[in-house]
Amino acid sequence: MTYSVPIGPVHPSLKEPMTFNFEIYGEHIENVNLAPGDNHRGIEFMGRQRNPIQIIYLAERICGICSASHPFAFCRAVENAAEIEVPERAQYIRVVIAELERIHSHILWAGVAAHELGFDSVLYLSWRAREEVLDLLEYLTGNRINYGIFMIGGVRRDISKEQIPRIRKTLDYYKNIYGKIEDIFLNDPTIALRTKNVGILTKEVALSLCAVGPTARASGVNKDIRQDQPYSAYADLEVKAITPDILTGKVNGDVYDRIIVRLLEVVQSIQIIEQCLDNMPSGEIVAEKKLVKLLNQLKKAKGEGIGRHEAPRGEVIHYVKLNESELPEVWKARAPTYNNLMTWVSMLLGQQIADIPIVISSIDPCIACMDRVTILNKENGQKSILTKKDLHELSVQKTRRIAP
């Protein structure tokens, strides 16, 4: 006799809120059904009534955390379609902003993962550490999130000489505390017990489901657009896809491996930003300063282009088709969780209810969907509701139970 456990549907951080329907036998997950789309916003439809420059700001609001990734990919798609060359300095500034975003996103994720395990002091400490990079982003772009720095053909704000010491100060801060973060997440016996051999995704499944980003890399898939098809300043820098065997010598594809990949990527981002600052060329920051002129140029353009960017969660891809009109004919945006969605099924089968929070958050979506969980007893029709608090409590209890 299995019980049906629906989780969801409200899920604010994804483009699509999610509903999970679990078939539970005792504590065991027997089957999972995914049902996203309870609140599809129709962003691509909205884009049909906007010109390309207006779409940048719409793209920025697809995700509150990836707010550099979507405009980055969108601008690249339009530039490819209209054959606009981006000045070299702008390419470097874009990469600096994108990598700062990766640092803040991965540290945010680390905090959320710790919270799911019942390790709340780590949540507070890691989110405190994240504040530094948000302050730096505010200093560089004017905003903590939704930076508004991307423009078709370049960026809107320059990084001046006076700003560079401030960037280096923040990077030094992360270099100093990185040892502590690594020690907490990788050497703590409780975290290891809760995450090792939990939510395993094999390499074959990751490949066949087209998984992207740290989720795929943690399963040993050597796939990173910054390495495979370098764009912008990444083409000048040394970027290597990070797989967990760099640190441990083997790939398990479990939650622990996903922690390793994300933590090592923070270090990699720091190195990339430093290389960018050292080698930043001088020159213009945008191909066409006058927006009216740029819009006129786009109005006359005919062509199609794709723009890809390795966001903190994986590949973001935008497709744009311009057809000699003010509005782009097609705009298709795809976020990384769209591909990683199906990997949940493979990860969750055979796991326990108490592992649901950490496995779901291990691919780095927003886990606010946990707010409403109903357990329905089919036999006597009894209905009991598990709130996010209860589910979280179950997870915390499991940690306490197995803690050495």
Next chain:
Amino acid sequence: MEYMKPDEIVELFKTGLNESAIIGSRVETKTAGVKKNTYNVIWLQVNPQNLKDAVKLLSSIQFPHFAIISGSDIDKEIELIYHFSIYYGERFKEISINLTTYLPKDDLRIPTITDLIPGAQTTEREIKEMFGVTIEGLPDLPNIFLPQDFQKGVYPLRRNEKGVKIKVKGEDEVKKVE
């Protein structure tokens, strides 16, 4: 692993499939960075009957990374573009391959590719809902992005009468009678 050049890949598609399969092809070379390193993007226009063979041929090179299908309603046809990439895992080697296909509106059918690439299911279901394209061989699953009780016969991304209307602010308001 041996890497084929973009032109060789196009040639492989032209010779590996039957004569009418590939209608058009384009290879783009893009540059990046100060050192002006390049990467390639291939665009192929494929006959809808041969799409599945084209994906099979692509899989024979390397199991491709499949990104998404993007669709567009162009007057009498629906345009679908399958975005793939191959040769990932090696620096500078990845090539994007986009297979474009046009379906006439009186025969909106395309075979599923989920038997070759299981990860394509989500996007095939999206295309089915948003454009009303029948995906042959895809199990009849409930709506993925649209509400379950969404009006039948309405496809939100269509541009003709089958699409959704743009809501004008104040349109529904009842006018005051003086």
